[in-house]
């Protein structure tokens with residue numbers, strides 16, 4: 001299964017990608033997670049990316065395209081992938097098309113998840129993420145068994161720097177300006193399926209599964 005999860009900040013792409021990656025036994029590839037790891041490791045790429053991420057802006061296309069090129073070339077991606085947060089601009093989508101054609105790894109579908117702004121802001125302000133394995137929780141909607149501790153690996157949970165309300169609003173604006181044009185791009189390819197994102201995690205997941213049958 002090769003899927004792209006498309007949607008604005010906080011619609012649940014990461015949450016659904018984790019569930020789908022487990023179900024299909026394929027890697028979950030999230031450019032946001034890879035960039036945050038690079039920031040944590042203090043690499044040159046991480047330092048460059050941080051200045052964009054903290055402001056809610058997109059990291060330049062050449063950086064994220066390079067990340068995806070390297071990641072899709074790894075052996076575990078041959079069986080399938082769930083792409084979360086990539087592509088986010090038309091040049092990124094064009095680069096992905098070229099790459100998947102070259103690797104003979106055609107996409108099965110682009111899943112577009114749509115949720116209302118108020119719901120998204122509530123979700124993002126309560127989000128907690130594991131510092132070690134990046135598993136995502138919500139203090140109210142999907143809490144860990146022990147507050148502040150990851151169920152999966154025991155790592156510490158933290159609140160993302162870009163989950164402050166003003167940065168959330170900026171990310172939504174950037175999404176509308178730079179990522180929404182991808183809907184038309186993928187509608188032309190006939191691979192897009194649209195799924196409502198306002199329901200519970202289980203309801204959204206059921207919607208995705210239905211749309212893929």
Ligand code: AP5
Pocket residue numbers: 007008009010011012013014015016031032033035052053054056057058059060061064084085086087088092123124126127128136137138139141142162171197198199200201202204
């Ligand atoms: P990225 O990490 O991709 O952030 P995003 O797209 O803004 O998406 P989020 O991770 O905020 O939300 P999500 O949809 O994954 O929601 P989640 O499942 O966590 O990117 C961050 C930054 O990196 C960007 O701003 C940019 O700077 C850079 N970047 C990344 N990719 C890039 C690219 N391709 N090009 C350029 N720059 C790039 O859910 C949110 C919360 O809600 C969680 O707490 C979760 O538990 C909860 N939740 C989820 N679903 C539900 C539900 N149905 N009901 C109740 N709660 C729910």
